[in-house]
Amino acid sequence: MKPAPFAYHRPSTVDEAASMLAATEGKILAGGQSLIPIMSMRLAAPAALVDLNHVTGLADIDVSDTAVRIGALTRHGDLERNVAAYDANPLLRRAVQHVAHATIRNRGTTVGSLVHADPAAEMPAVLRLLGGSVEVVSTARGRRSIDAEAFFVGPLESALEPDEVAVSACFPHPPAGSGSAWLEIARRHGDYGLVGVGALVVLDSDSSGERGGVPDQRGGHPGARRRHRRLQRRGVRRGGLGGRQDARGRGHRPRG
């Protein structure tokens, strides 16, 4: 139960991290809450680790008018406790509270969880549901942003190239007049959910200017599929969510 030996690299800037990663063909260490157990069980034995934990400026949570942007060193617990992020988008806290236990959330990073791309994980489903993106940096190709739709390629597989460092993730705010929820079923407290559902419902304005129908309802199901997808329904009538037509899945259109 001890990791195999590896060469340790400690960059102090993102550019340094990217060049070390390219030079060593190693792996990035951020929170390590998935990587280190995998290494301890000898399921992985990377020749080198590039430790992001001493890079400054990667732990920020930036809440703008349009999105919550978090850095590669933002711990799950930091996002969970951040009041501005919760006020702007309550779904982030609702979902992140289901990530393992508080003790793990104090060290594990949300961006690391995205990159790990576990189909049963919560935050990849949230990124997919909100139509967010991950920003990555490499020495060879510079900086690029990858949309959530393209980011999750398969189980434990993201679109990140081996020489790319994920530096931040952007979770767009849900539209005005929307509501969200997060539910999941796990066998034990803190375990990965057997299945979960994240839902975002957007009301539109009817002619009187009041919120009326439910034109846009999206769902994400961590644990239910091999990779994170977003399900979308449009034109659902008010109060019709439990109706027979809906129960047959009318307008149920898997995307991506």
Add this chain to the structure above:
Amino acid sequence: MTTSHVDPASGEALHEVTLTVNGMPHRLRVPARRLLSDALRHDLRLTGTHVGCEHGVCGACTVLLEGRPTRSCLMFAVSVDGASVTTTEGCLEPDGGLGHVQQAFQDCHALQCGFCTPGFITTITAYLEDNPDPTEDEAREAIGGNLCRCTGYQNIVAAVLRAADIRRERAAS
């Protein structure tokens, strides 16, 4: 951090790491793969921190990193260079007497074999800093990440509530 040293037995590079543990500064020379749990137990001889599953499930190795509970088996010592760590040995009263959580465990008989106890002590100590007056349900939730195979948890939940009482009494006196 320097890597100018090599372990003569294994040929592995050794890194110099500085840690403040329970308020005391320490300098260690460890291979990069040294888990923080092993650095505490083997290098610093602070064997209060216990190692159970060694992959982040049982919670026995929980320490406070900059005051927050974290699994010491899921961190490399070299990666937390410069950090401040509190172990169960550090969860004492300033005069060296039992801390409020330790006292509550004794009062409530919240341990049998005691293997899991260090992880509970650190977790509950930090929890009560943020939540000084938990309900029974909240106390149960707070220890959800720590496994105990002896007690059935009832006495541990009681100890969380008792520790909150002792903490208040001591703060008032």
